[in-house]
């Protein structure tokens with residue numbers, strides 16, 4: 301927080317520190333004032349009494365006026381802290397390997413990391429230090445007047461109360477941790493009932509009530525668990541709290557009866573009385589802060605664990621990708637003239653060769669491999685297709701090849717003109733993809749497309765060429781996309797064309813198309829496959845598709861079944877084999893009559 305903005309922490313720290321000295325000064329002035337009033341005999345001059353009263357008044361005024369910037373600094377620090385902790389968590393999440401981002405355990409850790417309040421940590425910690433210093437001053441004053449017995453009694457009771465209360469706070473926080481998965485589920489139900497994605501089905505199938513009932517049942521069971529822990533914690537606290545109150549009350553009332561009390565001046569007695577009552581209230585504040593620090597520490601530990609997760613090795617290379625982006629914009633200058641249908645081709649940067657050797661992959665927590673012993677080769681400039689039944693592992697293979705997942709074992713080798721490209725360079729810049737579950741961004745059309753290559757953000761003609769090349773008729777780059785933000789709402793197919801334009805803008809050597817036509821009508825689908833042929837000219841590509849009529853266009857087809865590569869070859873070769881591909885093809889062909 302100090303790095304982001306210095307003045308709020310500086311102001312608050314200085315003020316808190318000053319307050320430590322103001323308190324003993326006030327006590328000393330009160331004592332002096334009482335002593336002078338007691339010693340005053342008319343017609344002595346009253347000046348010394350007025351002077352002490354004036355000093356006391358000045359101190360009180362300073363205390364109130366001087367601390368005006370404190371609430372301002374606190375508000376600002378709260379804002380900075382919230383912003384900073386959320387920025388850190390978002391930034392960290394964007395750098396994590398995809399397998400970690402998808403893992404439920406990590407999602408829970410992230411939820412807890414987001415519960416950290418940097419402001420609360422600073423506020424509790426600094427007030428704890430201030431309270432400790434002030435209590436130390438009060439204790440010193442009491443010891444100076446020989447009041448060691450009350451000091452020992454109060455401190456012992458305070459320690460006991462702190463111990464019991466911090467144990468209760470820790471068990472509440474542990475419950476909070478334990479309930480993180482069910483809290484996520486609660487939010488999931490609430491999200492389903494309030495977001496538009498599920499609204500159609502909820503209304504059509506009338507399962508809103510069922511979701512509401514599930515939500516209520518889960519909520520009730522969570523709050524019962526919380527109530528049980530809170531009740532037993534509160535019961536445990538009663539004893540130490542009562543003890544503290546009794547000791548405090550007893551000491552205050554016995555102050556006058558203590559040995560030597562009659563030798564105290566009125567000022568000294570007032571001073572001791574004030575010190576004792578102030579110490580009692582200071583210690584209460586200190587105990588609550590110590591307990592809160594224990595809770596904060598547990599949350600902070602989760603935050604640190606999340607921030608210390610190992611980054612995706614690709615994340616560190618994102619800064620260096622600027623170079624690649626600059627290269628790309630040079631290549632984009634080579635956009636060729638329009639095609640007969642008005643769309644445009646983009647000059648290819650030359651293909652890359654891909655070789656996969658004995659690749660295995662297992663999802664975290666899964667009992668068996670999703671991909672088993674995959675070996676294949678896609679030569680430079682080759683258009684390949686992967687086909688297979690649902691769940692056969694096609695998308696998983698694409699995620700491994702694009703470097704989103706790390707293989708369990710096996711090798712993925714990229715090369716260009718016989719020269720091996722180090723894995724570190726392969727994904728950034730050289731690869732592009734249109735994913736099945738592409739991102740629907742509610743920003744302008746310009747930003748939506750330019751995310752494929754940020755260097756082209758202001759290059760209108762490049763952005764528009766990419767859109768046209770992707771078969772999109774949208775051209776107003778400033779148009780806001782997304783009805784939730786008062787923009788136009790593209791249809792599923794139009795969204796897919798925007799995602800394709802984004803992928804084309806990168807002008808990569810190897811392009812993945814993971815079911816790029818799933819949302820397109822037959823005419824648009826035909827155009828999309830023409831586009832696939834056109835934009836992949838001179839570069840390598842891998843098309844994942846269920847449409848075998850489209851796979852037919854590929855130079856080589858890979859057939860996956862239950863995570864294994866069971867067949868490979870050209871369309872004609874695979875038909876001749878009369879195997880899995882042939883069976884699927886005949887089935888689709890018979891469907892279309």
Ligand SMILES: Nc1ncnc2c1ncn2[C@@H]1O[C@H](COP(=O)(O)OP(=O)(O)OP(=O)(O)O)[C@@H](O)[C@H]1O
Nearest residue numbers: 402663666670688689690691692693694695696697
């Ligand atoms: N994040 C995940 N965690 C665990 N298992 C997963 C995950 N994603 C996919 N799987 C499993 O891996 C297997 C392959 O899934 P994948 O999405 O790769 O299949 P696919 O061939 O692309 O299917 P489809 O044609 O339906 O898109 C499936 O059994 C699926 O349940």
